[in-house]
Amino acid sequence: xxxxxxxxxxxxxxxGDSAVIKCTYSDSASNYFPWYKQELGKRPQLIIDIRSNVxxxxxxxxxVTLNKTAKHFSLHITETQPEDSAVYFCAASNSFSxxxxxxxxxxxTRLTVIP
Amino acid sequence: xxxxxxxxxxxxxxxxxxxxxxxxxISGHNSLFWYRQTMMRGLELLIYFNNNVPIDDSGxxxxxxxxxxxxxxxxxxxxQPSEPRDSAVYFCASRADISSYxxxxxxxTRLTVT
Numbered sequence: 001x002x003x004x005x006x007x008x009x010x011x012x013x014x015x016g017d018s019a020v021i022k023c024t025y026s027d028s029a030s031n032y033f034p035w036y037k038q039e040l041g042k043r044p045q046l047i048i049d050i051r052s053n054v055x056x057x058x059x060x061x062x063x064v065t066l067n068k069t070a071k072h073f074s075l076h077i078t079e080t081q082p083e084d085s086a087v088y089f090c091a092a093s094n095s096f097s098x099x100x101x102x103x104x105x106x107x108x109t110r111l112t113v114i115p
Numbered sequence: 116x117x118x119x120x121x122x123x124x125x126x127x128x129x130x131x132x133x134x135x136x137x138x139x140x141i142s143g144h145n146s147l148f149w150y151r152q153t154m155m156r157g158l159e160l161l162i163y164f165n166n167n168v169p170i171d172d173s174g175x176x177x178x179x180x181x182x183x184x185x186x187x188x189x190x191x192x193x194x195q196p197s198e199p200r201d202s203a204v205y206f207c208a209s210r211a212d213i214s215s216y217x218x219x220x221x222x223x224t225r226l227t228v229t
Contacts, residue, residue, distance in 0.1 A: 032216065043206065043220040044158070089158060101146075102171065103218070105158040 002027040004092050006106030013080050014114050021109045023090035024072040030092040033066060033073045034103070039086045047088075048075070080113045087111070117141075119221035121207050127227045133195040136224045139188055140209030148218060149182055149192050150206040158206075164190065197228045 003026040013019050023033075034049035050057045050064045050073065057064050061080075066073040073092075077084055087110050091103040120139040128134055140147050148163040162172040164184045172182070179198070184190040194201055204225050208218040 034216070036220075043222050045220065046217050049216060101148075101163055101165075102160055102174075107157045 002030055002092055002094075002102075002104040004090060004104045004106045006090050006109055008109060009107065010110045010112070012112045012114060015080060015082060017080055019075075019077045019080055019084070019111055019113075021075045021088055021090070021111070022072060023074070023092075023106050024070075025092040025104075026071070027092070027094065028068075028071065029094045030071075030104075032093045033064070034091050035064060035075050036089045036091065036105075037086045038089065038108075044089060077111075080111075082113050082115050085111055085113045119207055119209050119219055121205075121221040121224050123224060124222060125225045125227075127229065128197055129229055130198055131196045132228075133193065134197045134201075134226060134228075136192040136194075136205050136207075136226070138190045138192070138207030138221060140190070140207070141211075141219055142188065143211065144209035144219075145187075145212050146210040146218075147184060147190050148208040148210070149190070150208065150220075152204045152206060152223070153202075161192070194226075197226075199228045202226055202228050 006023045031052035035047050036044040037047045038044040048059050048062050048064050050066050061078045063076040087108045089108050090106040093103045122137045146165050149161040150158050152158050161174045162182045167184045182192045204223045206223045207221040210218050
């Protein structure tokens with residue numbers, strides 16, 4: 001099965017700086033890579049996702065890059081704000097004939113943005 | 116839209132007792148997922164349903180766990196008998212349809228087994 005590793009486990013940045021979280025996956029058949037944000041005591045929420053037919057996707061201050069050859073993908077948050085503080089999870093899955101069902105999650109990164 | 120609804124939000128029970136967790140997916144969503152979250156193992160998929168039919172239950176840890184979806188608006192996850200190692204946050208998530216990728220998570224049920 002798929003194995004997703006995520007680094008770092010904790011990350012502290014000054015407000016306004018950038019944050020980068022990296023994930024690697026093991027199954028070369030994986031082709032869908034979502035990122036979820038989970039605030040303390042709250043539910044995980046999808047913030048951005050990327051499919052394997054593109055190498056980069058951006059949504060305002062958030063971007064995700066994918067390197068299929070190296071089997072790794074990264075989340076980039078620019079101009080960080082205190083409300084970005086949360087645990088971020090990457091995930092990987094394959095979806096040959098439709099949306100993915102079994103999402104394999106990384107272990108999470110606790111991001112703290114220091115005002 | 117109220118989103119995915121789970122009940123109870125917190126459950127404390129003694130080892131050996133039966134526990135039933137409940138989930139109401141977003142109206143009109145065709146797929147439902149049960150996840151377990153622990154510090155040690157992170158987020159793990161337990162089982163998912165498409166159109167009320169269980170598709171993959173390979174993530175269910177053992178026979179003590181069972182899940183049902185009697186109709187499109189209700190699902191249960193049952194643990195019988197419960198054990199301390201079952202203590203975790205259990206999330207239910209739903210997805211709109213076969214062409215949709217995003218899973219919407221419920222608020223979770225924090226289960227503590229003493």
